[in-house]
Amino acid sequence: MSTERLSANKRKRKNANMRERMRNRKVVSAFCCFLAIVIAFVLGFVVRSNTAFVQSLGFPTEWGTSQPGTPASEKTTYEAISARVGEVEDILKLYSMDELDLSKATSSMLEDMMRSTNDPYAQYYDPSRYENFVKESAEKSYSGIGVLFGEYDGRAYVTDVFTGSEANARGVEQGDFVVAIDGDSSHKWSMTEVIGSLKRGEGSNVVITWMRPASLDATNGEQFTTTLECRVYEEENISYSIDGDVGYVKVRQMTSDAAALVKNAVNDLSNQQAKAFVIDVRDNPGGYLTQALDMASLFVSGGVLVSIQTNDNESPRNALGETITTAPIVVLMNQYTAASAEVFAAALEDNQRATMVGQTTMGKGSVQVVRELTFGGAVRYTAAYYLTPQGHSIDGTGVTPDIVVANQDGEDGDTQLNVALDAAHSMIEGA
Structure with missing residues (x-):
């Protein structure tokens, strides 16, 4: 047991x-x-x-939010359009039964991308359109249909029609917008594109569809089509005369020699005993900023003429200190005075060097840049804004006159010019 x-x-x-x-x-x-x-x-x-090690193993790295400054190739689909488009492109290549049209997809996507910026001047140019864009040269003669073009919100419009020109005979008027050239209305026609398209052989015909709006801001209006013969039109950019003891200088564009021509005109008028000057920049669509500043330097002895605002900083441009006269100045302007012509007017106004007469200017105080793309074509976008010497934005605001006068021709002639001349005479008498 x-x-x-x-x-x-x-x-x-x-x-x-x-x-x-x-x-x-x-x-x-x-x-x-x-x-x-x-x-x-x-x-x-x-x-x-x-x-790098994770990618070498074949694993995705999109598990977090990248820091500012991360290259687009390393950003997640929450941060970069390229990553989102790349994801869709990969899916289509792997699984779709249909083939992706790369050129068509690129054009559609980039056009929409530029529109989404809300920049009215932002555009994508495919290779063929970009080729037409760069056709404009630095010629001083106006080849085409006898029209001087400006640009507003990315659309070309008529700022002046030469007397006796083909366009003048067909009823084209100041303020008309270009809708189509030779039937092509697939995009907004910029000023540079229109000018490039009209540089054709002497005697060639061009069919242009115009839109006549109620105002510059209107997006629609009466449309009409003209068939015009292209010619080479010679038109003086600077013209001048004297009214008693007031010199009058008309500046149509800020061309590459505008400042030198204005200098010659003022000196000649001074020799004719002019004691005050009216500088007429009505209907002037702008042009070279350097020429606008050189023109302003003819009358402003020192100080800031304009500041250029970019994403990085504000860069002032100062007077050259090479004035040619201390006589009273009147600047004559209207709603078609634009871009660098507005810079000229604002430089004299903010430096209290001139009396402004006419109407508030267009307010096109921005700078556009065209950058070529590695795969062909180019993009155009706003890269900077003009600020007046006192720091006011020109874009969307314009330059306001001291004496407001409606733009009209009556029995007594050019009302705005008459008021400007009277103001200049009064300044002489009060001196």
């Missing part, structure tokens, strides 16, 4: 030892699992921070 009892106790101890060993193994296994998880977490954190 005692032997059986001993055997039972032995079996109990053996079973207890087995259970203890099993418990120890479970504890060790649990600890090893926990340790493995900790090690995996640490390794995962280290590996995640090594983008």
Whole structure:
């Protein structure tokens, strides 16, 4: 009986030892699992921070928000259009039964992208359209249909029609917008594109569809089409005369030699005993900023003429200190005075160098840049804004006259010019 009892106790101890060993193994296994998880977490954190290594393993790296300045190729689909488009492109290439038209998709996407900026001057030019865009040269003669073009919100419009020109004979008027050339109305026609398209052989015909709005801001209006013969029109950019002791200088554009021509005109008028000057920049669509500043320097002895605001900074442009007269100045302007012509007017106004007569200018105080693309074509966008010497924005505001006069021709002739001349005569008398 005692032997059986001993055997039972032995079996109990053996079973207890087995259970203890099993418990120890479970504890060790649990600890090893926990340790493995900790090690995996640490390794995962280290590996995640090594983008190149992760990419070499074939894993995506888009598991977080990248920091500002991250290259587009490393941004997530929440931060970059390129990443989003790339994702869709990969899906279509892998799974779609239809083939992607790369050229068509590129044009559609980039056109929409430029429109989404709300920049009225932003445009995408495909390779063929860009080729036409760069046709404009620096010729001083106006080849085409006898029209001087400006640009408003990315659309070309007529700022002046030459007397006796083909366009004048067909009823084209100041303020008419170009809608289509030779039937092409697929996009907004910029000023540069229109001018480039009209540089054709002497005697060539061009069909232009125009839109006559109620105002510059109107997006629609009466449309009409003209067939015009292209010719080379020679038109003086600077003309001048004298009214008593007031010199009058008309500046049609800020061309590459505008400042030199104005200087010659003022000097000639001074020799004719002019004691005050009216500088007429009505209907002037602008042109070279450097020429506008050089013109302003003819009358402003020192100080800031304009500041150019970019994403990075504001850069002032100062007078050259080479004035040619201290006589009173009147600047004559209207709603078609634009761009660098507005810079000229604002420079004289803010420096209290001239009396402004006419109407508030257009308010086109921005600078556009065209940048070629590596795959062909180009994009155009606004890269800077003009600020007056006192820091006011020209864009969307314009330059306000001291003496407001409606733009109208009556029995007494050019009302605005008459008021400007009277103001200049009064300044002489009050001197």
